[in-house]
Amino acid sequence: MSYENIRVVMIGTTHPGNIGAAARAMKNMHLSDLVLVAPQTKFPCGKARARASGAIDVLENTRVVDDLASAIDDCTLVAGASARLRAIPWPVKDARDCAEEMVVASNESKVALVFGRERSGLTNEELERCNRLVHIPANEAYSSLNIAAAVQVLSYEVHMAMRDKEKLKLHVANDYPMSTAEEMEGLYQHFEQALQTIGFLNPENPRQLMRRLRKLFNRAQLDKMEMNILRGILAAAESPKKPREKND
Amino acid sequence: MSYENIRVVMIGTTHPGNIGAAARAMKNMHLSDLVLVAPQTKFPCGKARARASGAIDVLENTRVVDDLASAIDDCTLVAGASARLRAIPWPVKDARDCAEEMVVASNESKVALVFGRERSGLTNEELERCNRLVHIPANEAYSSLNIAAAVQVLSYEVHMAMRDKEKLKLHVANDYPMSTAEEMEGLYQHFEQALQTIGFLNPENPRQLMRRLRKLFNRAQLDKMEMNILRGILAAAESPKKPREKND
Numbered sequence: 001m002s003y004e005n006i007r008v009v010m011i012g013t014t015h016p017g018n019i020g021a022a023a024r025a026m027k028n029m030h031l032s033d034l035v036l037v038a039p040q041t042k043f044p045c046g047k048a049r050a051r052a053s054g055a056i057d058v059l060e061n062t063r064v065v066d067d068l069a070s071a072i073d074d075c076t077l078v079a080g081a082s083a084r085l086r087a088i089p090w091p092v093k094d095a096r097d098c099a100e101e102m103v104v105a106s107n108e109s110k111v112a113l114v115f116g117r118e119r120s121g122l123t124n125e126e127l128e129r130c131n132r133l134v135h136i137p138a139n140e141a142y143s144s145l146n147i148a149a150a151v152q153v154l155s156y157e158v159h160m161a162m163r164d165k166e167k168l169k170l171h172v173a174n175d176y177p178m179s180t181a182e183e184m185e186g187l188y189q190h191f192e193q194a195l196q197t198i199g200f201l202n203p204e205n206p207r208q209l210m211r212r213l214r215k216l217f218n219r220a221q222l223d224k225m226e227m228n229i230l231r232g233i234l235a236a237a238e239s240p241k242k243p244r245e246k247n248d
Numbered sequence: 249m250s251y252e253n254i255r256v257v258m259i260g261t262t263h264p265g266n267i268g269a270a271a272r273a274m275k276n277m278h279l280s281d282l283v284l285v286a287p288q289t290k291f292p293c294g295k296a297r298a299r300a301s302g303a304i305d306v307l308e309n310t311r312v313v314d315d316l317a318s319a320i321d322d323c324t325l326v327a328g329a330s331a332r333l334r335a336i337p338w339p340v341k342d343a344r345d346c347a348e349e350m351v352v353a354s355n356e357s358k359v360a361l362v363f364g365r366e367r368s369g370l371t372n373e374e375l376e377r378c379n380r381l382v383h384i385p386a387n388e389a390y391s392s393l394n395i396a397a398a399v400q401v402l403s404y405e406v407h408m409a410m411r412d413k414e415k416l417k418l419h420v421a422n423d424y425p426m427s428t429a430e431e432m433e434g435l436y437q438h439f440e441q442a443l444q445t446i447g448f449l450n451p452e453n454p455r456q457l458m459r460r461l462r463k464l465f466n467r468a469q470l471d472k473m474e475m476n477i478l479r480g481i482l483a484a485a486e487s488p489k490k491p492r493e494k495n496d
Contacts (some may be wrong), residue, residue: 021394021397024393024394024397025393025394025397027387027390028386028387028390028391028392028393028397029386029387030387051394053392053394054390054392055390089423095404096408136404137404137407137408137411138276138277138404138407139275139276139277139278139407142275142276142302142303143276144276144301144302145272145273145276145400146269146272146273146299146301146400148397149269149272149273149276149396149397149400152393152394152397152400152401153400153401153404156343156384156385156386156401159385159386159387160344160385163385195481195484197488198481198484198485198488198489199484199488199489200480200481200484200485209477212473212474212477213477215474216468216470216474216477217468219468220464220465220467220468222464225460226460226463226464229457229460229461232448233443233446233448233485236443236446236447236448236485237446237448237481237484237485237488240445240446240447240485241446241447
């Protein structure tokens, strides 16, 4: 369990005040790793500093990157915050359960909570990079929290789960470390290529199939041994060896 | 249990933006009864409206009074939010326990969550009007939440307590029914056979590999669509079609 391993990622934020408020909310709850993906306004900026209050140190260590992949490549568990119901069904946890899961996973590796744009949230492509959606239970008639308020609630739940960490130590350990987001992307690329090679995937319309495979394996969260097995199966499917050698 | 019976009281607020943000935070969590005690700036005001976003109705129904007594006189349970340790020992509950207590008491009567000034919190006289102090667990080195963020966390805990009382649960949205144990066994048999065909599995020692695949897919819990996809991939790997037809 490590606060340092729990990252907050904000995508395409419009109002710099929200970035400052999020930094304050994080520091209030012991979090310090903030990454901005393509913020809409120049960063650093005075408005963010003003709202950060005593959390200037968090802002000063904030990284700015161009895309979500760069923000999460080293993470083994990525949860995307989502207020609205999605057209694409994706595993959903509520804030409390998600925070518990994050805290347990943070024991071994980096994890990330991802927050989308103020108005439009996450794109479907960003969603597909996530293992989970995390939903803050709210008034269904008015469910969209201010983004810094959402960061506050989730950071608070992370801190509450850390407090209960003795209980969480009962969690069954994995025998291999978990795969990173980057390794997962490598797997999906390999799937797409191998399924075309064996004639299972139509390259003209790959979206639904690949989305379903992403949903399945993101949900399962692969360890490195499972990753090696699946890569090995795909390689073998692309160029089968033994049985055909026998037939030669 | 009644959301209408749970009031938020803000004393001597300096920044009207915080009033608007608090209104939004409340409405997100089904709360609507906001009372301001002697705010430092004129109310209503545009800055509050801007930050309230879709919670203008909460602001329009907000009462402004001169002192705390006028804000809480009809309440049976009053909890004062406090970040700092007090010189006066007073019963303290954390946010979660306090919210539960509020929700139970709201069944019969009005209750109030009281928030002090941004800089100085509650006076001792105000504290003495409270049945409890409520403390949001936080980083002891930086424990002072923005006041609207504190309203958000406590409103969220109220909503969570309401939800628990009503035994509501958040379900993972699946678009297809889940696979049966029998179907899962069929999948593993198909895996074993296909992986031999493509030369990936050594039939003399299949145990470890098959065990790992079982662990992965049992953990993921496949729906019927995912089952069909995996069976399709295995069938295609056993006898690849399109690319080889092209080569014929």
